[in-house]
Amino acid sequence: MNTKHALARPILLVEDNPVDLDLTLRAFKSEHLDNPIHTARDGEEALGYMVEWERNKSSVPVVILLDLKMPKINGLEVLKTLKQHPRFRSIPVVILTTSSEDSDVVEAYRLGANSYIVKPVDFEKFLGVAKQVNLYWRVLNYAI
């Protein structure tokens, strides 16, 4: 595992919707989450990151926020690939999606998702989500 401090390591945000992407970034910003944020706009791009991490031995993200419904390769496939990879399987993956379908929730956890968050429409609640990610998955998770 990359020993670089978790606070300095990037967060990978996989999100195809520009509005959601922008709002998420803003929510992180309002939560004073300073880690570099890498964004991938679909599953293919996300998997591209993996190739890059492998090749450059660069630091892996402290957490991956993964949307499910995306063009080309969907979130569950990305999740599956990640969780089958010996090196990347330990990266926490938080599913951040609009779908509240039981089937999606069950499948995501089966494939190894660490958390499943339904995107709230209410922006205030969205801010709560950002806070939760920051606290639990970026800070707390690596503190213990």
Added chain:
Amino acid sequence: MDAVQSGLPDYQIRSDWQQALPASASAPALILLEESMLTEAAGLIMALRGTLAPGPPPVLLLLHAKHGAALSEDENDFVDDLIYLPLDEVELGMRVRNLLRLRACALEKAALAEELAATRERQTVLRRSENKFRGIFEHSLAVMLLVDPETRRIISANRAAVDFYGWSAVALQAMRVEDLDTLPVEQARKAVKKVSRSKRSCLQLQHRIASGALRDVEVYTNRIHIDEKEFIFSIVHDITQRKSAERERAHSVELLRHIIDHNKNASAIFDRELRHIYVSQRYLHDYAVEDTDIIGKQHYEVFPEIPPRWREVHRRALAGEVLRMDEDFFEHPDGSVDWVSWECRPWYASDGSIGGMILYSERINERKEREQTIRRLNERLKILVQAIQQLAAANSLEAVQQNLVSAVRSMLGCDAATLVLREGDQVYYLDEDAIEPLWKGRRFGMDACISGWVITENQAAVIEDIYTDARIPQDIYSPTFVRSLAMVPIHTIEPLGALGAYWQKPHRASDEEVGLLDALSYAAARAIETIQLTQQLEQRVAQRTSELEAVNRELETFTYSVSHDLKAPLRGIDGYSKLLFDQYGGQLDDEARFFISSIRDATQQMNSLISDLLAYSRMERASLHLERIAVPGLIEAIASSYQRELEQKSIRLHRKIDLEEMVADSTALTVSLRNLLDNAIKFSSGTAAPEIILSAEAMEDAWLLCVADNGPGFDMKYHDRIFEIFQRLHRSEDYPGTGVGLAIVAKAVKRMGGQIYAQSAPGKGAAFTIKIPKITL
């Protein structure tokens, strides 16, 4: 005396009267009496007078002297003449001759008189007889005719004849016999001639009467002499009725013979010695004998092979018993058997004694044969039906093949049966049931095998002798026991195979056998077709199911997209309006800020609507999982999740749970109760002392769950509409909502097989009851 002697007949001289009395000799023709013996002789002569016929002989008295009338009256009476002695010879001779002549005359006269009297007597008798005869003739009820044989003219006809013929007596007497009878004149003449020659005769003729009608008559004739002439006396009897009856009887007899002859029973009539008296045509035919052979002959002489038990039957019939048997057999010396149905009964003579016996018999070989055929066919059909039932129940090709060959064998009683399937240009002997192995498991070219021919031509093959049929490959058959065969195709849409039956001995399969084989093949083909069809259907169902599943997945994807894609812009609207408000609120006036808050309210409303729609669609799609639910625990969990909201809105929730457990889909039940609670909270929160009662109880056949509030209620005329999607009874500014909640409840309850009721009145609150029928797991 000498004087008398000359020219006189014999004379005797008697000296006394005792001597003079004739003892037996004929009386004397003349008595010469001497006067002295007169007194003495008087009595004797008187006595002679009484006895001698035709009278006493004349007496010539010889007187001695002429004394005149010296004779007494009595003496004078019997003395016919007298002469005085001495006798003058000539005078005496004259006197004697005279007396004898007188005597002869008297005698002749007496004889004549006597004859005349006799003739008169005869005439009287004759007259009386004639009168009697005439009376009989005239008054007799019998028809009588008197015919002149010379002229054949009717001389006389009696009253009965007049009545009978209808002609007057005068008219009849002008007729000849040929005018009455129907014989031609020449024949009539001959007949009359013949009759006239014989003393009496009897003829049967037909006479025509005045009306022109014909009468059968019997004519009795008699020769009769009237006035020295010969006539024919005829008595005519009308025998028309008798003749008619005779003809009737003859016809009846003829009819009876006809009936007997054409009866399906062979009939024979015997006398007591069992000699044939009469036999019907059928009898002759059935027992192959000639009429001339049999009549008068004894039964056992004609049929020596008749067994003792039948002879016993004959004996009993002749003793008065009636015996019968519906089915009996008669074994011929050559071993062949005739089946007969017979009846034996006595017949009675007119005096009531048994005259003989009648035998009715019917050869029932054909019937027996038919019966046996039917019995065999029944057995075969039974096997066929069983086989068809098995085929109908078969659900795989293996099950069709099973028992098919054994069914063929037991059905036809053949020595082998095979099931052949087509495999491209080959035939495959899939299965067989045979007394010795044939070709099971082997394959032959289609054109090298009879089964190939049957399959290709799609028609049956019946081969009595395989060694003479060109379609048979001799090299394949010669090592086997097969001599005869019958084979039918199994044909669905495609020629599929063939079913064969084989015999060791030469056997020409009958139409019936081929038909049965064909029926079995047909049933097998239909079973195969059905299985193929079922497989196709199953495939189609599977395909359809997967299509439906695909559609369902599509639908899920769609709703997923809806939730995702509709909510994303909403999040943008809400997020940016919030950011606008937070970061630039200070630069906006109150109205602008109201706009922003309205945008965010609308966003939240839209969000709720989308969420509810998703919930509704999920409820529609979700599969049902019925399980046992601990009702108090479920309600406790639901209620506790509402605890904070209830406290905030000061709503009192009462629970009346009289139900421990029920069977339902827990998700559907939870969603239903939550929606009802949401509803109750929404509508009761505006009232002064809001209250909600949540109750659960078990009825006899259902479980009831009820959520009641004391909100504004609604008019029951809308109670149906409230469970329809997007239906609202209140303005959204009064009671916000999407109009989906109760539709979700209705959907969930319906999916569990239950019902939902609403009970309300304006201002009286509302109660919603879920009724789930009791089921056990």
